[in-house]
Amino acid sequence: MLFRSTGKLYAPWALGFLPDGKFLVTEKMPGNLRVVSPDGTISAPVSGLDQLGVTWPKTGLFDLVMDPDYARNHNIYFTFFAWDRSMIGGIQVARATFDQAANALRNVKVIWRAVPATPNDARSGVGSRSGGRMVMGKDGFLYITIGDRDAGSSFPWRVAQTLDTHLGKIVRITKDGKPAPGNPYLKTPGALPEIWAIGQRSQEGLAVDAQGRIWETEHGPRGGDE
Secondary structure (H helix, E strand, O other): OOOOOOOOOOOEEEEEEOOOOOEEEEEOOOOEEEEEOOOOOEOOOOEOHHHHOOOOOEEEEEEEEEOOOHHHHOEEEEEEEEEEOOEEOOOEEEEEEEEOOOOEEEEEEEEEEOOOOOOOOOOEOOOOOOEEEEEEOOOOOEEEEEOOOEOOOOOOOOHHHOOOOOOOEEEEEOOOOOEOOOOOOOOOOOOOOOEEEEOOOOEEEEEEOOOOOEEEEEOOHHHOOO
16 A cells, blocks of 8 residues: 655654544644645544643643554554643553544543653653553553653662662553553562563564564663664
8 A cells, every 4th residue: 555645744743544544643732633645635633632620731642552442442552641731641541432434532541541640850851761652562561661751860760679669660551551461570569560671761662573572672871772
């Protein structure tokens, strides 16, 4: 299929293909969801994001995942954040039903929130290294990257190694936002049960290969990309 380019999107961040060949695109800031056609036509913003209940001035969108059974249930999952006092808040995950004919989201529900809700340590970057990538594994669980929010100073920032915060982690949850069965720290005292992997920094990519393995790329300091 031939696609035409468009320059009318503002800060596009992720896309998901629809059964008819069109695709949904998230725009980071201000947060919008739009439908793009193969000929480059762009819809008006999809309505319904107000159901997220965000009371802060702005909402931003990160990643988007289509339910494997989307053709039947029209469910999507997306990561988002709110802009609070000049800082991007913690990652949240929402589930919604996309009514394509009405260009609207229905039954929008926040199913999971990262801890802390608003990373506001003086050393934490203002919206940088937030993570927000998400995939659905072949096990049917959602995997989400949560950046460590380090401001890049020389002061040690060890949150990626501590288990009482989601910062610097990959979390694994069910479609309802519950900790996925088999997570490695489910029975560890003081640990957040959604944690699946620790020790990440700024995860820029997340993908599932044909064998079901999950690959992550991260942006590190002083040439430390991996």
